[in-house]
Amino acid sequence: MKHRKTNLFILLTILLVILFLADLTLGSIRIPLKDMINVFLGNSTNNINSEILLNFRLPKAITAILTGAALSVAGLLMQTLFRNPLADPYILGVSSGASLGVALVMMASALLPVIFISSGWGLIIAAIIGAALVLLLVVGVSFKVQNSVSLLIVGLMFGTMASSLVSIMQFYSNPDAVKLFVMWNMGSLSAVTWNYMYVLFPVILTGLLIAFLLTKRLNGLLLGENYARGLGIPIIQTRILIVIATGILAGSVTAFTGPIAFVGVAVPHIARGLFRSARHQHLLPACILSGASLLLICDIISQIPAHALPVNIISALFGAPVIIWIILKRK
Amino acid sequence: MQSELNLELNNGEMVCLIGPNGSGKTTLLKTLAGLQKPLKGEVLINDRLISELSQQEKALEIALVLTDKVQVENATVRDIVTLGQLPYTHWLGGLTDEGRKKVDEAIGMVHLKHKANYFLNELSDGERQRVMIAKALAQDTPLIFLDEPTAHLDLPNRVEIMLLLHRLAHKTQKAIILSTHELDLALQAADRIWLMSETDGVICGVPEDLVIDGSFNRIFQSDAYYFNASNGNFSMNYRLTKKLSLTGDNTRLYWTLRALARSGFYVTDDAETHIDITDKGWELNGKIHPDIETLLNELAGFTEI
Secondary structure (H helix, E strand, C coil): CHHHHHHHHHHHHHHHHHHHHHHHHCCCCCCCHHHHHHHHHCCCCCHHHHHHHHHHHHHHHHHHHHHHHHHHHHHHHHHHHHCCCCCCCCCCCHHHHHHHHHHHHHHCHHHCCHHHHHCCHHHHHHHHHHHHHHHHHHHHHHHHCCCHHHHHHHHHHHHHHHHHHHHHHHHHCCHHHHHHHHHHHCCCHHHCCHHHHHHHHHHHHHHHHHHHHCHHHHHHHCCCHHHHHHCCCCHHHHHHHHHHHHHHHHHHHHHHHCCCCCHHHHHHHHHHHHHCCCCHHHHHHHHHHHHHHHHHHHHHHHCCCCCCCCHHHHHHHHHHHHHHHHHHHCC | CCCCCCCCCCCCCEEEEECCCCCCHHHHHHHHCCCCCCCCCCCEECCEEHHHCCHHHHHCCEEEECCCCCCCCCCEHHHHHHHCCHHHCCCCCCCCHHHHHHHHHHHHHCCCHHHCCCEHHHCCHHHHHHHHHHHHHHCCCCEEEEECCCCCCCHHHHHHHHHHHHHHHHHHCCEEEEECCCHHHHHHHCCEEEEEECCCEEEEECHHHHHHCCHHHHHCCCCCEEEECCCCEEEECCCCCEEEEEECCHHHHHHHHHHHHHCCEEECCCCCCEEEECCCCEEECCEEECCHHHHHHHHCCCCCC
């Protein structure tokens, strides 16, 4: 049993490295491995290749890894907290809050100063504010409610409210703004340039760190909240920490790349299936490795057509069959 | 719900908390366990208020087995029992050598060693309940509380769980408290009974004393059944309107009596109709019936005798 798990971890890590390199090589212009090494060593004479590689593909591949890891871990946290196999990172309404912020900037932009909109930070800041607002509301509620199911419903309600506000704005906006918003909604890994990476990287690292520090408590929660209390776990504090970690992970990803569907709900199941374990000391790293790999695969596939597809479409194509598989297996 | 409780509990004892539905068994257990605040009053553990203990400190005093359904995908028996050691582990939940030994011991005590690496969903209901008991044992607390540990189990499993808990209390010198509806099992297995009722509060004592002083009868009285102090069972109150006299050997006499009671007959010596149970069968009015069924068919014609 132990050997199998160690081998799996090694295999997944190798897979991740291979996919990372493949993601860098493949694309509308192929950059062979040899050229790639030259670019990284600073020996390249080909300026176009090094431009594409360093300023476009490298940040995109890193974003894919960060996003895949963040969404998968957030999904795992939600599934454990709510003891519901179909819970996902967006279930608390955090990304709906982010969408609301973005929609406000894109469609109600007449009210905002021009500089705010024209810089890329405008959207991101709006998304972060929107996500943080919903997160604060949900955390506030988690002090009040007795059980997590109520929290789940409240989160869903916040999300629905934010979505309908977005719909109202879409209804009154001009088609260009709506199209812009629809495009954002499809998610894009290439929007994260180095400038943004300095923010995204530490933020996601913080979220993952909180999740890892909760390992033991997450294991206790598997038995349900009453048993967890009996095992000495402070439930309310744990619940809030889980909500904050999920909010940071899902909120920041949504802010920088747009909402990316299905990775968060599907990967925890892949991790459980692969490792045949319920323990979070296995599942957390497994989610990080397989989530990052899955999103790299999605990114590689999305680049196959001449005009690269939004990553959200590909991830849904991958995720939906997994969900069907879960449902058929659970009968 | 309950006015004044002053309960006794000793190490190495199994206490059964029994009482009619709605008398507050689960409420009392949860309050004692610190899962809910006392409606009034206070709970003390080793002279400290339970409300002042942190969740972690409580976990070192009391281990729980609840009625909450435990359904964990991909978790083995060992995984679940290991969770009992959670209060003693660092943030990752890694076990010490001593902890690992405790887990192994706990699995052994509930006789699941051969299934330690089975997944939870491969076990029967009775085995799952034993897993949760092992988890509580692995928590290594002086007190174990169980809320209806025999609910949803068939009779052999109910008996086995009760016996197991009784043995564990004596062997580990822990105090084990459980709530149950299994009166006859509780009477046999419990060292002490806390008998709860809405009117009389909680009566505490050795089971046999409570039977003899009539407490059982008083608390569990109803039009439909009565507590039979002579055998510790609950018997249904049939409307007995017809009388018979009966002779025969012990075993068959007992079961014939039960069958007759169901049909509304009671047995008295001055009855006109007589049934004699012999080696050949049940003799009624000179006719021998080979089994109780034909006897009852014959008696069905009788109205008031």
